[in-house]
Amino acid sequence: DAKTTQPTSMDCAEGRAANLPCNHSTISGNEYVYWYRQIHSQGPQYIIHGLKNNETNEMASLIITEDRKSSTLILPHATLRDTAVYYCIVRPYNNAGNMLTFGGGTRLMVKP
Amino acid sequence: DSGVTQTPKHLITATGQRVTLRCSPRSGDLSVYWYQQSLDQGLQFLIQYYNGEERAKGNILERFSAQQFPDLHSELNLSSLELGDSALYFCASSVGVEVYTGELFFGEGSRLTVL
Numbered sequence: 001d002a003k004t005t006q007p008t009s010m011d012c013a014e015g016r017a018a019n020l021p022c023n024h025s026t027i028s029g030n031e032y033v034y035w036y037r038q039i040h041s042q043g044p045q046y047i048i049h050g051l052k053n054n055e056t057n058e059m060a061s062l063i064i065t066e067d068r069k070s071s072t073l074i075l076p077h078a079t080l081r082d083t084a085v086y087y088c089i090v091r092p093y094n095n096a097g098n099m100l101t102f103g104g105g106t107r108l109m110v111k112p
Numbered sequence: 113d114s115g116v117t118q119t120p121k122h123l124i125t126a127t128g129q130r131v132t133l134r135c136s137p138r139s140g141d142l143s144v145y146w147y148q149q150s151l152d153q154g155l156q157f158l159i160q161y162y163n164g165e166e167r168a169k170g171n172i173l174e175r176f177s178a179q180q181f182p183d184l185h186s187e188l189n190l191s192s193l194e195l196g197d198s199a200l201y202f203c204a205s206s207v208g209v210e211v212y213t214g215e216l217f218f219g220e221g222s223r224l225t226v227l
Contacts, residue, residue: 042221043114043116043204043218043220043221044155044204044216044218045114045218046216046217049215087155099145099160099168099170101157102154103154104154
């Protein structure tokens with residue numbers, strides 16, 4: 001699976017958009033970008049995934065650059081409950097075994 | 113609530129001992145995954161079972177073993193425990209062997225402390 005690079009930590013003001021970047025310059029054509037988050041010591045939670053088109057769901061938006069070498073997860077109106085570690089993961093859509101490989105992630109702190 | 117149930121939530125034991133962690137996957141999910149999260153290692157994949165059979169193995173120590181039973185619940189057995197085994201152990205489940213959404217559902221974890 002392609003390696004990802006994320007900032008170690010970020011701050012965001014409550015009510016503002018949180019934009020979390022991820023670099024995946026070695027991504028290959030059959031690899032998707034997945035985002036998970038982990039609120040303090042809880043189990044990781046799926047957020048969103050995409051291949052090349054921008055995606056949006058009730059939790060977040062995912063913007064993938066045209067060359068697919070980087071992406072941004074957007075939480076449109078961050079709340080204190082969005083404080084968590086956010087993991088960007090790249091893996092093939094039908095990866096045999098289906099396990100996810102977590103990196104260090106970005107620790108997002110939403111401040112009042 | 114992800115629908116994945118893990119027991120016990122907390123466990124304190126001594127070095128050299130053996131413990132068993134239990135996981136009940138979401139209803140209908142056939143795959144179970146075990147992950148270990150320690151402070152210095154992050155989330156590490158240990159092992160996956162699908163419908164009772166081992167499907168994939170990660171960085172799982174020989175002192176650790178797992179199995180998935182006919183009712184699809186899974187157990188992770190940790191033996192000859194060492195201080196470094198202290199960690200959060202997460203179980204996750206998914207519908208099949210290869211989930212095309214890539215979505216795994218994680219339990220709340222079992223926190224193991226080895227003294």
